[in-house]
Amino acid sequence: MDTGDGSLPYPGLGRLFLLMGIASVVALAWLGLQMAPSAIAQGQNQDAVPDEEHASVLSNQARFTGPGEVWPPQPVGAIDMVDGDLPAAETASERLAEVELRVQAAQANAANGAEPAAAGPSQIFLNDAGVAEALGDDYRLVGFENRDGSGKGRSGAALVYFSRSNNATVRGIVANGRVNDLEILPADTYQPALLSSEEVEAVELARQHWRAAGDNRIDSLAGFGILAFQPDGEYFDTRMVYVSFHVDEDARPELLAWVDLSRGEIVDAEVER
Amino acid sequence: MNRSESKMSRLGVRLGTIVVAVAALASVVVGTTPSPASAASGSFGPWAFDYSVDSTYFDGLSLTDVTLNGTKMFERIGVPAMTVYYDNNVCGPYVDRLGGTLQDGPFSSTFTQDGVRWMSLGITDRIGSYIITQMYYFGENGELDLHMFSKGMQCNIRHDHYPFWRMDFDVAGSADDVLERRTSNGYVSESREFSRSATAAIDHDWRVRDTQTGDYISIQFDDGSFDVGGVVIPETQYVNNQVFARQFRSSEIEWVGGASRTLGGDNDELMTDLVVYYNGFMPHTPAEGPDLWHSTGVRLGVNGAGGGGGGGGEATIGDRVSNQADQGVGGVDIDLFSEGRSNWLDYTTTASDGSYSFTVDPGCYVITFIAPAGDSFSSGTYANTPVCVSAGETNTTIDAQLLSGAGTTTSIGDAVTTTAGAAAPGVQVDLFSATADGGRDGYLRSTQTDSQGRYSFPVGGAGCYVVTFVAPQGQTFTNGSQWLNRYRCVQNGEQATDVDAVLAVADGSARIGDRVTDRNGNAVAGVGTDLFTANGDGSRGSYLRSDATDGSGFYGYDVGAGCYVVTFIAPSGRTFVDSGTPWLNRSSCVVAGEVDNAVDAVLN
Numbered sequence: 001m002d003t004g005d006g007s008l009p010y011p012g013l014g015r016l017f018l019l020m021g022i023a024s025v026v027a028l029a030w031l032g033l034q035m036a037p038s039a040i041a042q043g044q045n046q047d048a049v050p051d052e053e054h055a056s057v058l059s060n061q062a063r064f065t066g067p068g069e070v071w072p073p074q075p076v077g078a079i080d081m082v083d084g085d086l087p088a089a090e091t092a093s094e095r096l097a098e099v100e101l102r103v104q105a106a107q108a109n110a111a112n113g114a115e116p117a118a119a120g121p122s123q124i125f126l127n128d129a130g131v132a133e134a135l136g137d138d139y140r141l142v143g144f145e146n147r148d149g150s151g152k153g154r155s156g157a158a159l160v161y162f163s164r165s166n167n168a169t170v171r172g173i174v175a176n177g178r179v180n181d182l183e184i185l186p187a188d189t190y191q192p193a194l195l196s197s198e199e200v201e202a203v204e205l206a207r208q209h210w211r212a213a214g215d216n217r218i219d220s221l222a223g224f225g226i227l228a229f230q231p232d233g234e235y236f237d238t239r240m241v242y243v244s245f246h247v248d249e250d251a252r253p254e255l256l257a258w259v260d261l262s263r264g265e266i267v268d269a270e271v272e273r
Numbered sequence: 274m275n276r277s278e279s280k281m282s283r284l285g286v287r288l289g290t291i292v293v294a295v296a297a298l299a300s301v302v303v304g305t306t307p308s309p310a311s312a313a314s315g316s317f318g319p320w321a322f323d324y325s326v327d328s329t330y331f332d333g334l335s336l337t338d339v340t341l342n343g344t345k346m347f348e349r350i351g352v353p354a355m356t357v358y359y360d361n362n363v364c365g366p367y368v369d370r371l372g373g374t375l376q377d378g379p380f381s382s383t384f385t386q387d388g389v390r391w392m393s394l395g396i397t398d399r400i401g402s403y404i405i406t407q408m409y410y411f412g413e414n415g416e417l418d419l420h421m422f423s424k425g426m427q428c429n430i431r432h433d434h435y436p437f438w439r440m441d442f443d444v445a446g447s448a449d450d451v452l453e454r455r456t457s458n459g460y461v462s463e464s465r466e467f468s469r470s471a472t473a474a475i476d477h478d479w480r481v482r483d484t485q486t487g488d489y490i491s492i493q494f495d496d497g498s499f500d501v502g503g504v505v506i507p508e509t510q511y512v513n514n515q516v517f518a519r520q521f522r523s524s525e526i527e528w529v530g531g532a533s534r535t536l537g538g539d540n541d542e543l544m545t546d547l548v549v550y551y552n553g554f555m556p557h558t559p560a561e562g563p564d565l566w567h568s569t570g571v572r573l574g575v576n577g578a579g580g581g582g583g584g585g586g587e588a589t590i591g592d593r594v595s596n597q598a599d600q601g602v603g604g605v606d607i608d609l610f611s612e613g614r615s616n617w618l619d620y621t622t623t624a625s626d627g628s629y630s631f632t633v634d635p636g637c638y639v640i641t642f643i644a645p646a647g648d649s650f651s652s653g654t655y656a657n658t659p660v661c662v663s664a665g666e667t668n669t670t671i672d673a674q675l676l677s678g679a680g681t682t683t684s685i686g687d688a689v690t691t692t693a694g695a696a697a698p699g700v701q702v703d704l705f706s707a708t709a710d711g712g713r714d715g716y717l718r719s720t721q722t723d724s725q726g727r728y729s730f731p732v733g734g735a736g737c738y739v740v741t742f743v744a745p746q747g748q749t750f751t752n753g754s755q756w757l758n759r760y761r762c763v764q765n766g767e768q769a770t771d772v773d774a775v776l777a778v779a780d781g782s783a784r785i786g787d788r789v790t791d792r793n794g795n796a797v798a799g800v801g802t803d804l805f806t807a808n809g810d811g812s813r814g815s816y817l818r819s820d821a822t823d824g825s826g827f828y829g830y831d832v833g834a835g836c837y838v839v840t841f842i843a844p845s846g847r848t849f850v851d852s853g854t855p856w857l858n859r860s861s862c863v864v865a866g867e868v869d870n871a872v873d874a875v876l877n
Binding site: 064068071072073075076077078079080081082083084085086087095096142143144145150151152153154158159160171190192193194195196199224225226227228229230231233234235242244246249250251252253272 | 313314315324327328329330331337338348349356362365366367368369370371372373374375379380381382383384385386387391392393394395397399400401402403404406408422424425426427428429441447521523526529530531532533559562563564566568
């Protein structure tokens, strides 16, 4: 139910966000009252850390270059700087993409009646009856690591999925052709980190919402998503993402939205004031 | 190669990896199952390590199997979480877990700064609109800096980032590592799991030492001299930093909690494989804007295994010996002992102006001044002063004053504490003369420890003695016995204060305690607490005893199984959040062996 101004009255979680919204308005109003007109004009308030604690006055003795310079900050006075020659470690996204490709290839082989490939750990995991029941129909791969047993952890292929059907993290270790240490963690007790692909999905849903609400700024703003938590620090019972829209990554937020990826819907949205 | 060229180069490597992945896919189709290599190996100077961005632990850029000159130092270092809290909870809270939305890296460079060659290794991640760069700096001198840089503004509200570094120490192997904190009496070992303020150690001086090799790694937090940039955290706010020690558990490699300022998993367990978490903070106000970046970090300095401990190498201890007219006295003998006077190391004699100095490695020592014949110090013929120095430090405050003609006393004493660190009052202590082989000879006298757990025996003069501690009924000392004998020889005028005993918490006992903080989570020291038995209806029964919070806000009671009420008494003019009054009663029921470390209080 859209009110037309981008905000959504919503039962349940909406009440929580309504309280947060009221608190936000009250807090911002309080901040406004605390700020002298001259301070507001200068972008300062009474919460600011005292000047003497900032890099601007310590720049002569700083170990790193300061704000407004290169990112990431570089060591001041460094000489003989040479780019490192360490080998590139494979990134998580590359690893997950490869696993997904393997699953797709196995499924394609099966569909075409081709000779089945040797089962990789992801196929073994997904074919396990307990895993299949825990995952349901709608799930995403969020983690995969091959552990060789050289460290203190258990050896084998570690897999982590998030089930949107059942709102749970499903993870385990595949070793010796079977699933070990299977864990099913309800979303309100644990959730894995948000992936880039999930962020993209949440930002797009939020963008559609603001576009439908008629806010002309939305197509010129960059969207950013972060896994949301309840005010007491606990997890939500669904895959909830807080999305903010900014002119660029160094700008302040202008439009906000809470996106429930499990349900594929906007839970709340507001204009940042 | 400039930075953008470097990125292109890395991209090329990544593209190469993807090509390999596609090739791997083809091989899967024909029936083989190659595994992707998720970790890479690196080295720099004395350092060697593996590194990866793990997609199941999500602890950012992690280092594993870290060695220095071939000696194992760490099993794993990572950042499992950086929690974010906003004023009044208007936004968030959040848990930033690095690696899921990686923007750049791992990338590295080498450089020289202030004469030291370093290698950097890092990643940049974007979580929401926060841009976070996690860095490691390996020094050829045996230092390893862990840094976090953050910028961006998710919400226009003042907030604090709390990065949690997780360090799985395996100094010369996983066994025999102990976490030590510096106190006024030297370094104290922590054997059980705990959660404490970083300020529980003097000058935030924590270290992990292998008791077999003596190698140790200092854990230092930024003091503005090596970690300036963005916002410098004032030293007065270090109390916000926390140290957590945990027994290794594979289930706790990753972050398992929600958004929290503290760390779970504190079961008071004995630590045989030590993991240390260091939790710092970075404040950010809306007035500072999104592009002001912040930094905080931990510096790990390896001492031993070829590591120089970082910074300045050797240290200096000195000052002067004077008389009552404040004139320097030459020719006074001074001994240098290791911590606890366990080993004699060196000696010197004061110069004609009374000055002296020792050049030492970083660590803790005891300086023993020996009065010339006919003279004495206020402590007698010998004056012992413990002192700890860090690399490059010059401490010229260790002085002594001779009292010509003063009488001398000779004594033996110290204190009895519990394994929980509490004073043990009322413990019987007997003094015996000693046989030539260190056994007990004739009984001399007895005393009891005072309210602070302390005792002292004046003895007639130089000689060897045995002090016998007698544990209260049903309790034992850490040697498993109700009795503990300690052998000590003293010289004329010596006042020995190192004959102590530690009572084990017996199976039938339990413990109640926790911490008093303000609304911002800052420890409040000196808050009085009273312990009462609890009546059947939960009201207060009989008064038992009192305790006050220490410098880190902690208090505790060793009790028997049963129900109790703890009454907190607020400092003048303050109230407790839960009661709105200057008093707060909290009840707790414990069974034998249980430790209830959750009886806390928050002050307005």
